[in-house]
Amino acid sequence: MKNFVPLFIFILILTGCNNPGGRTWMIPVSIDPSDLAYTPSSMESFEERRSQLIDSLGSGYVILRSADQSSSNRHEFRPNNYFYYLTGYEDRGSYAILSKDPHASYTLSTPPQNIRMQIYDGEVLDAEEIMEKYGPDQTVTYREVRALIDSLVKTGASIYIDRSDRTFMRDLQEMAGENGSTQFKHIGELVDELRVIKEPMEVEYMQKACNITAMALTNVMRECKPAMYEFEMEAVIEGTFLEYGSAMPGFNSIVGSGPNSTTLHYEPNKRLMEDGDLLLMDVGAEYGYYTADITRTIPVNGKFTAEQGKIYELVLEAQKAAIEQMIPGHMFTDANDTIKEMINQGLVELGLITDPGSPWQLSFYTIHGTSHFLGMDVHDVGRYRDRELEPGMVITIEPGIYFREKALEQAQEMFKNDADSAVIAEFIEEITPVYEQYVNIGVRIEDDILLTTGGNINLSRYAPKEIEDIEQIMK
Numbered sequence: 001m002k003n004f005v006p007l008f009i010f011i012l013i014l015t016g017c018n019n020p021g022g023r024t025w026m027i028p029v030s031i032d033p034s035d036l037a038y039t040p041s042s043m044e045s046f047e048e049r050r051s052q053l054i055d056s057l058g059s060g061y062v063i064l065r066s067a068d069q070s071s072s073n074r075h076e077f078r079p080n081n082y083f084y085y086l087t088g089y090e091d092r093g094s095y096a097i098l099s100k101d102p103h104a105s106y107t108l109s110t111p112p113q114n115i116r117m118q119i120y121d122g123e124v125l126d127a128e129e130i131m132e133k134y135g136p137d138q139t140v141t142y143r144e145v146r147a148l149i150d151s152l153v154k155t156g157a158s159i160y161i162d163r164s165d166r167t168f169m170r171d172l173q174e175m176a177g178e179n180g181s182t183q184f185k186h187i188g189e190l191v192d193e194l195r196v197i198k199e200p201m202e203v204e205y206m207q208k209a210c211n212i213t214a215m216a217l218t219n220v221m222r223e224c225k226p227a228m229y230e231f232e233m234e235a236v237i238e239g240t241f242l243e244y245g246s247a248m249p250g251f252n253s254i255v256g257s258g259p260n261s262t263t264l265h266y267e268p269n270k271r272l273m274e275d276g277d278l279l280l281m282d283v284g285a286e287y288g289y290y291t292a293d294i295t296r297t298i299p300v301n302g303k304f305t306a307e308q309g310k311i312y313e314l315v316l317e318a319q320k321a322a323i324e325q326m327i328p329g330h331m332f333t334d335a336n337d338t339i340k341e342m343i344n345q346g347l348v349e350l351g352l353i354t355d356p357g358s359p360w361q362l363s364f365y366t367i368h369g370t371s372h373f374l375g376m377d378v379h380d381v382g383r384y385r386d387r388e389l390e391p392g393m394v395i396t397i398e399p400g401i402y403f404r405e406k407a408l409e410q411a412q413e414m415f416k417n418d419a420d421s422a423v424i425a426e427f428i429e430e431i432t433p434v435y436e437q438y439v440n441i442g443v444r445i446e447d448d449i450l451l452t453t454g455g456n457i458n459l460s461r462y463a464p465k466e467i468e469d470i471e472q473i474m475k
């Protein structure tokens with residue numbers, strides 16, 4: 001390994017040369033996708049999840065399907081999250097049945113061996129290959145599994161399914177018949193709490209998803225300039241995802257400049273960016289079916305204006321303080337309370353909040369919640385309310401402040417249940433001259449935080465967020 005050291009230093013010097021005068025922003029991410037290959041230890045994880053699930057199953061059955069093209073709203077096939085979490089099986093056209101039956105607690109069906117489908121979609125595994133790779137107790141054919149499911153849903157036992165797969169639920173309800181006593185329960189009841197605590201392999205994928213996303217955002221910082229379109233930045237982002245082996249984004253990329261930075265879920269990404277705009281990017285690469293979710297806000301021309309800088313620093317300081325609250329034993333809501341307190345204080349100082357004790361004035365600017373679980377789903381499963389943070393959770397921290405042009409005229413309607421109209425009118429009148437300096441500024445900063453014993457690790461730490469770093473990279 002010694003031989004690599006001089007080479008490494010040489011690469012460091014080379015990359016340093018590309019960025020004279022500034023420090024190089026290094027992101028440790030490799031293109032090599034061999035980390036996605038199944039190993040005996042990754043197969044053990046899937047087995048361990050199934051055995052935990054079966055322990056809590058009682059006399060019911062779990063019936064899941066890998067999803068087919070038509071049930072997926074994505075362009076490419078991607079397995080159902082619950083199905084994949086419990087099986088590790090990645091192809092279309094298979095069903096999994098789990099039960100306490102000691103002889104056949106885990107059944108996988110082979111996909112339809114349909115030659116025409118194979119011509120279009122490629123070859124599929126046969127029973128022997130499935131037994132070897134995924135280790136079920138038995139395999140059954142596609143035809144047999146339909147008959148088996150048909151008999152199970154008529155037994156009256158509890159059937160656990162992914163209730164968000166509506167097509168499949170309707171299909172099973174039809175099989176059970178009008179008068180069937182079968183209860184279709186949500187598989188999440190048994191699995192979601194397992195999914196909340198991430199295992200080392202899951203963390204590894206999420207770290208890589210975050211590193212790829214950090215690379216994408218840094219590439220935008222290098223490419224971005226006025227008179228480019230938002231979709232060109234989207235292309236840089238999703239192009240980088242593909243370049244590093246992320247097959248698809250974990251959710252639709254939000255790339256909003258100027259007024260669009262104030263639209264929370266802006267997705268058209270069509271606008272021509274102007275000098276003086278902010279650009280807000282809320283994006284995430286998916287890797288190994290786990291997604292990142294990182295937001296960065298940058299000045300299109302490479303330099304924050306004084307007003308943009310003030311709002312940015314306020315969001316950033318609140319976000320950093322909130323991340324420090326992400327410690328096992330703290331409540332899920334502690335970080336959010338810190339954010340509210342700091343942003344409230346900052347907006348009072350800027351003359352944008354006239355009553356520091358008024359939650360509706362704060363929500364006039366901040367609007368949305370600031371945390372969610374992250375995992376296979378971008379808003380991942382699990383119970384949020386009234387719970388303590390635990391090691392292994394991955395949670396986003398994403399405060400934002402938004403100055404929508406229309407917000408002033410919509411305030412009466414928005415807060416009619418929170419305050420008297422005379423109070424709202426007074427607030428609007430008082431803040432208007434200040435508000436106008438900030439119109440079309442939208443700032444959100446989002447990181448993905450892994451809880452560890454006694455602390456946390458910021459998985460998205462390689463995505464630059466200090467003003468100084470962003471401006472340096474954009475030079």
Ligand SMILES: [Mn+2]
Binds near residue numbers: 372
């Ligand atoms: Mn988020």
